[in-house]
Amino acid sequence: MHDPIFSKSFTRTQRHRFGAIFLCFIIALAISKPPLHLLSPIGDAVKTQLSINNVGNMLLVDDGGRANIKPIADVNPAEYLQLPSDDAQNKRTSTTISAYSDNGIKMEKKHAIICKNSNYCKIEGDVRIDAKSSTILVATSFANMTKSWCVIEPYPRRGTSRVKKWRVATLEKNDISLPICTQHHTHPSLLFSMGGFTGNYFHDFADILFPLHLTSSQIQKKVQFLATDYKQWWINKFDKILNKLTKHNILDIDRETSQVHCYNELQIGLKFHKELLTLNSSPSMHTFKVLLREAYSLKRERVIRDINVPMPRLMIIDRKRTRVLTNEHQVLRIARKLGFEVVEGVATDLSRFAEAVNSCDVLVGVHGAGLTNMVFLPDNAVVIQVIPFGGVDGFARLDFGNPAKGMNLRYLEYKIRENESSLSRKYSRDHPILRKPELYRNWDQVWSIYLNQQNVSVDLRRFKGILVEALTLLYYK
Structure with a gap:
């Protein structure tokens, strides 16, 4: 005016x-104004030693190769802005x-x-x-x-x-x-x-x-x-x-x-x-x-399950370097006993991998960039995020837990306990890294300790409960 x-x-x-x-x-x-949007721990980078060719050729389902990527500033995961x-x-x-x-x-x-x-x-x-x-x-x-x-x-x-x-x-x-x-x-x-x-x-x-x-x-x-x-x-x-x-x-x-x-x-x-x-x-x-469905000619728009239709399909996102699920084979054996058909979770071609993910009803993965493939899941599918030990919970939910609802997906998470983490075998039981992870709050510490050094081995009895909950979501909700 x-x-x-x-x-x-x-x-x-x-x-x-x-x-x-x-x-x-x-x-x-x-x-x-100072930067308001800080960085995600999924290999976010300001300083990186990777060549352009190496970055371009990375596997779609394994982000472990970005272990040396760090943001410029210290970040408190509890204050992710x-x-x-x-x-x-x-x-x-x-x-x-x-x-x-x-x-x-x-x-x-x-x-x-x-x-x-x-x-x-x-x-x-x-x-x-x-x-x-x-x-x-x-x-x-x-x-x-x-x-x-x-x-x-x-x-x-x-x-x-x-x-x-x-x-x-x-x-x-x-x-x-x-x-x-x-x-x-x-x-x-x-x-x-x-x-x-x-x-x-x-x-x-x-x-x-x-x-x-x-x-x-x-x-x-x-x-x-x-x-x-x-x-x-x-x-x-x-x-x-x-x-x-x-x-x-x-x-x-x-x-x-x-x-x-x-x-x-x-x-x-x-x-x-x-x-x-x-x-x-x-x-x-x-x-x-x-x-995305149109771009990759994906067939399944939504999960439609009936109790008389056998074998819902499950995929575990494969990781090779960090945050590896070391007892994956045992997890898959339990999944098969529960009635899941297991789909291989390794691919280098985006089109074929998108089709494979779209054919699944449940996608499982330890926190990492590979879980991004949830964008190809059909509506009403279930995402299970395995969250490593330490102060990673806020980042994990921000990156994959919160977006799941907007994708019309059901979201479950499995939080790794101390005895399920490889860190429990690297440090003494009274070490602050295990006893007081809240002391290690800046980005370099979170990245180098809880993301870059940790592999996980889930408790099979406890994880079976998560898989049963996923089945319940597919069939009854």
Whole structure:
């Protein structure tokens, strides 16, 4: 709304300059805030020794190879923070650039820049992308408007060391420094980073694929994806999903240094609520699962069980390096005695593995990225997460327990006790690692002790009870 007091107190030029300065001040506040969204223990990375080729070739079901991946800051697992909702951020950081005539009448909006935080902006108007300087320029016809700018890191998790930053700036159309468009596009665009923790299977879905669905759903396949920190192996790996999200080829925007791509609408960064969750009813994880079924031609939409139909199918996600279920064979023997058909849980081809998971009624796994494959389960299937000993419970439920409901899955968890952990054979019974795990709260300790050094051997009698509960959920609830 137009404020007449504001109009009378300043000249038109002063008002333009005041508005631009105020925009930068608001966005600077958002950017200068410390990171709110901390990292998940599923191999989250800022510092990693892995080569790109090694990351690209990792097994889909085993994330043990990411044992040396650590976040930059110490993290207390009991204080795992989330980004505030889009609505909450929008109230603090959103702004729209408009102009007013001398008599205080609002003119037609020429462009708009709405930034929810330092990881996401939506821009409408004359948008020009100068890859050479990693700058997104918004050309304005407002006379005497002061140039304003901000920096965006187009990845959901803040403060990562492997995400290229982009500058968003406004510039008058008659400014000689404004680059000339070499390619005009009529379709909307979305610029996002393939950096960050890409290569960890959980983060591939939680940080990129599902947020891409959330961010582009309203414009559906019309949108063109512009990728910074481009990785061709990652596109090859998830091409069937990406082809469902856009009909255009994904542009490696960092290499377009000889071109100036121009759009009328650009989103930079990805919408993100919580791990594999959304606060809105549409789009949702359910719509994303429908998209995945279409992408991989998965046959089963939901589990339909009748007591007269034998052999529900069960898969245990295989792990090779850390958090290994060392008595897996005994667990499978019990499962077979209970009436389960056991499905092999090892694969290197995503399409075939998605089909195998979709054929199952129950998916079992020790906490780790392999449990991300629950996205391929049919509705009403059961997920059993085995939670290692130590202060891992909060992370485990955040990553897989909470999202299960949004996927229309039933969730059970099995908490490892001291005597079921390999740590009980490595440390004396009175050692604080066993007696007082709450003393080991920062990330390096949680990672190196409770995630990277621990294997588990479940109590067969106690775990049989979990399998019986899973059967009950399948047949009677």
